[in-house]
Amino acid sequence: MFTKTSDGSFLDSNGKVLYFSTERFIKDICEGDCCSICGISRSETDFNDEHVLPKWILRKYDLYKQFITLPNESKFRYDQYVLPCCKQCNSLMGEKIEQPVRNLITQGFEAVIQHIEKEGHWLFFVWLSLIFLKTHLKGKNLRYHRDRRQEDYTLFDTYNWQELHHIHCVARSFYTECAIDSKVMGSFLAIPAKIGNNYQDFDYLDLHDSKTLLLRVSDVCFITVFNDSQNSLVAFKNFLERLSGEMSPLQLREVVAHLAFINLHLKERPEFFTMVNLYKQQQVMSAKCPIFVDLDGYESIDFGEILYFCCKEFLSACNDKDIEQIKEQVKQGKLTFLFDRYGNFNTNSLVPKN
Numbered sequence: 182m183f184t185k186t187s188d189g190s191f192l193d194s195n196g197k198v199l200y201f202s203t204e205r206f207i208k209d210i211c212e213g214d215c216c217s218i219c220g221i222s223r224s225e226t227d228f229n230d231e232h233v234l235p236k237w238i239l240r241k242y243d244l245y246k247q248f249i250t251l252p253n254e255s256k257f258r259y260d261q262y263v264l265p266c267c268k269q270c271n272s273l274m275g276e277k278i279e280q281p282v283r284n285l286i287t288q289g290f291e292a293v294i295q296h297i298e299k300e301g302h303w304l305f306f307v308w309l310s311l312i313f314l315k316t317h318l319k320g321k322n323l324r325y326h327r328d329r330r331q332e333d334y335t336l337f338d339t340y341n342w343q344e345l346h347h348i349h350c351v352a353r354s355f356y357t358e359c360a361i362d363s364k365v366m367g368s369f370l371a372i373p374a375k376i377g378n379n380y381q382d383f384d385y386l387d388l389h390d391s392k393t394l395l396l397r398v399s400d401v402c403f404i405t406v407f408n409d410s411q412n413s414l415v416a417f418k419n420f421l422e423r424l425s426g427e428m429s430p431l432q433l434r435e436v437v438a439h440l441a442f443i444n445l446h447l448k449e450r451p452e453f454f455t456m457v458n459l460y461k462q463q464q465v466m467s468a469k470c471p472i473f474v475d476l477d478g479y480e481s482i483d484f485g486e487i488l489y490f491c492c493k494e495f496l497s498a499c500n501d502k503d504i505e506q507i508k509e510q511v512k513q514g515k516l517t518f519l520f521d522r523y524g525n526f527n528t529n530s531l532v533p534k535n
């Protein structure tokens with residue numbers, strides 16, 4: 182039989198944590214150093230390092246010595262970007278998530294789409310939830326100011342852990358095997374990505390405030406919003422219908438900027454919860470969703486700020502003679518890389534150099 186603990190978590194008869202209360206999640210996972218999947222303490226079992234991005238991606242794209250840009254805009258080497266995880270959870274994650282994802286991605290975009298058409302988005306959504314979660318849990322160990330002369334506080338201080346609680350529930354669903362209502366699925370896109378000789382076949386961007394992530398590996402790019410019950414996609418529908426063909430690195434960054442912007446401006450947000458039936462020993466994750474998708478009033482400059490944040494690294498790598506003017510237009514939200522002046526999909530957008 183399931184039991185409820187004093188902090189509101191639920192355990193099965195073997196003591197496995199089926200549901201972490203927000204309080205326990207913050208105490209054991211965010212502030213503590215327990216296994217981020219099962220919650221076991223370091224003193225009770227063997228742990229090994231889990232790379233935030235899977236090792237096969239680090240190897241394939243030769244990222245070990247490259248840098249990930251953190252929310253404090255400092256850079257951190259991918260090979261040093263690891264999170265403790267117990268051995269048992271690590272191997273279960275490999276079997277249920279990493280291996281199937283790797284098999285599909287290495288076969289290319291068509292294989293990914295065929296899987297999604299047959300099985301839905303869940304495998305990739307859980308995989309991306311794990312990456313997002315690991316990235317942000319890792320933040321607790323990193324100094325916010327990497328310049329040691331400055332006042333020392335960690336990224337941890339700037340995070341709202343409660344918001345990550347929902348993503349944690351989704352990310353560890355391969356372990357808890359709880360039922361998940363379709364309303365829990367966030368906005369999710371698998372987009373064909375252009376491959377070019379003059380830029381890397383890998384890109385990663387996550388936006389903490391909007392709980393949005395972009396991961397591009399070879400010819401497939403995943404973009405997802407974790408906490409919107411697909412409402413951002415509903416608001417993005419008019420754009421989405423006009424996008425056709427393979428998209429360039431900058432175009433993909435523009436798509437993530439749109440979804441992040443919409444998610445931040447949703448007038449009403451879904452509320453996520455887990456229902457646990459102690460006697461039937463069942464748990465279901467679900468969401469209470471708004472009936473209508475509506476955005477708050479906004480100024481176009483806000484979108485420009487997000488777009489510029491997402492694109493600035495690539496814009497700096499473009500050798501277009503008008504690049505300074507282009508940057509200014511991006512900052513003002515007046516420029517799109519997605520469409521030409523006639524509103525058709527732009528098959529020839531700016532190309533950053535490697």
Ligand SMILES: [Zn+2]
Pocket residue numbers: 216217218219220221266267268269270271
């Ligand atoms: Zn574990």
